[in-house]
Amino acid sequence: MWRKRKKKQAPEKQFASRFTTKDQTISHKVQTNLDYLSSNYLTNTDDFVFFPLEEKFGVAYIETLANDKKVKQILNYLRKAVAKEETSMLEQLPFSYKKETSFKHVIQALTRGNFAVFVSNSKEAIIIDILDIKERAIEEPAAEATIKGPREGFTESFQTNISLIRKRIFSHRLKVEKKKAGTISQTEIVLMYLDGVASEEIINEIKKRLSRIELDAVQSSNQIQSFIKDHSYAIVPLVGSSERPDKIAANIMEGKIAILVDGSPFVLYGPISMFSLLQAPDDYYDSMYIATLLRMIRFAALFVTLLLPSLYIALTTFHQEMIPTALALSIAAGRETVPFPALIETLFMEIIFEFLREAGLRLPKAIGNTISIVGALVIGDAAVRAGFVSPLVIIIVSITAISSFIIPNYSLGVSFRILRFVFIFLSASFGFFGIVWGLLGLYLYLSSLRSFGYPYLAPHAPLFPKGLNDTIFRFPLFQQARYQKFTVDQPSLKRFPSKLNPGKKYRKKDD
């Protein structure tokens, strides 16, 4: 009975996104149409411009979205038509246009930067595209800089972004599928993939997930990400994101799918594995030896970011006998004046460092430098002199911080920063046992994750030996003819005829 009552009392849920636009057919009177627009849809909209032209035409547009030159051209053309009294001129408009019969579509067109022309004695409105949105120039992405790679980065315009990808893949197989998301914002979302290579199953799955999105407005690609990833509460990124067209084009060529969102310079791509997040574009612009070395460094940095503070705590709190004597004496001397346990001093320094990092990000560049000086001198040196922390903790926190900057993917770096605190507490409570417990738990957790169905730790867990040639080690490119398992439709498909050593043939000729 109570349940029934509660159900009755529950107010009906309302969403701004479900506001309906009242529809009305267009009148044959110009002034009536303009009045209807201004009094029903665009009240209190000061940038809405509307006026009649000699009672023959009525024009309407939003001036902050309009291209002034185009507006002038259209108005001149319409004035000529009025002067010549030839309405037939409207049928030969020198602009691309379409016709609408309902106010619902006219208002949608106006808010998307179109020019509406109402014609006397006609129940149709002519809609001309005059959209002009200011966009920034193509610049090098700040967060994904390379040494030898191209300097282009995506912008906020999805059309520019599509062209940046298209100019790298001149093929009819590159498919571009558009759809809109956000019931109020009507944001364009674009799906790009290589037909015949990308898995049909994954494409359909992504389309299905995109169609399920119910949002009032899509502001960034990250919003989309949270709706389409396999595990909603995953702490690590399950969808790739990049500002680099070369990276996205390369991923599309590997059979992955890119998702572009209008207004966001970050293009999503998937499926991904965790190892792909540790790769940087420069790995492919340099020799395999350098690439392998750099990847090993990044992999080591990942572990250092996660475990160094906890290892320090475990060794100094539980397993002192494992520290070599000379080092143990040095650590003991450093900690002599410190009144806190290793956990507190490490936590103190870690939290202070996180403060500094956040402050450095938010502040203007000029003051950001001051913050780093304050951090290094005041917090570091003064804290040691005051006996708050030992010098070794400063070194450990600094190395951890440097390591965290080595991880190429920002989201992955942040995830491991959060996990680091979990490991600090585990090691402070259970020493090495806590660390190994946490590591195994994390490993199992990561093994259970999937990115659009692709195992997150592949090709290591599950182990695909043939896929190992582009994870921690980077084999020569001519040996990487195979596509990643599961990401393409046909498992036997190859990118090119692979050769063990293409240079050998020419050497024989020389001999």
Next chain:
Amino acid sequence: MLRITQGQITSLIILTLLVQIYVFAPAVMAEHVGQHLWLPLLLAIIAAVILMKMMLWIVEQFPGKSFPAVLHYLFGEFCGGVLGISYFVYFFVLFIIHAQMIVTTFKVLFLPATPMISILLLVLLLCLYCSLLGIEVLARASNMIVILLAVTLTFLALSVFPEVDLSYYQPVLPSQAKGFAYSTIVAFASYGQVFLIATLVPFVNYKNERRKHRKIFAGVVFALLLTSFIVMEEIGVFSPFELQRLQYPTVELITMIQMGEFMERMEIFLVTIWAGAILLVSGIFFSVSVKTFKQALNRNKNGKILDVILIIVGFICIVTLLPDTSSLLLFIFDQWVYWCLLFQVIFPILILITFIIRVKVRNHAAN
């Protein structure tokens, strides 16, 4: 339902075989057979390989059917159910043994001041998590862990090899048979865990996966030989008499590794890798026991309550029955090694005979 590959099954089996025998058994076996440890180990290896082949052959005759379902088919609903439940008990006890083994090892060696219950809770939580993730995820994860552990054990075996004194193995051949039966049972209690394969094979995607018996065989033999080699090395390094007095001989063996003057003691690092592996093995045994229980009772729902209840039961069993190292050792070497004969010898033979009578003979008669 997600499926696992033959390679992943091999990893799971190798992992279970790589973690146990060298922990407590060498001291007990050395006490009974001295330097002639190789003979019980050899017998146990042969028995384990036969058991593996036999169970693999039987279970593969029923593609897609779970092990308890096979038991139901062979022995009927009631007897099959009882046998299924008894194998649940077998895997559950193995889970308890492995869980308590890691708890006591860390408690005694590295965390003397930490309450045992807190370490135990941590282990049980991870086992519960393993069970909730499912055997497919454990199979995926086992690949890298088994490589890491195999490399660690090989490193250990090779590092301490120069310390081996061959005179400790003299005389090679035994003059009397006393203690051999018991030592073989002790070794087989560990190696016979290869029986796990019977419950894992049904998870294989039998429609797409080709049979890879040779790989499984090679993997199992490698695991058995590697662990036997370490146990044998302990005789050569410590002598049979000294070995009898060591509670954690393999940890003592690790302390023999010297990496220059700076790295004086590195046992914690190697024990930590072993800990990761045995934690996963505990999780595997718990997951398999829960699955076996559900399948034996024909409860195929993905409920999580049973997992939680069984973890609580496990916690109570460990705290009341096996609270410390001595009670664990007493249980393993005075009771469990004999119970293992039931699960690893008598029941499998019974299954084989029933299978031959019910399936082969009947099919032959029908034709």
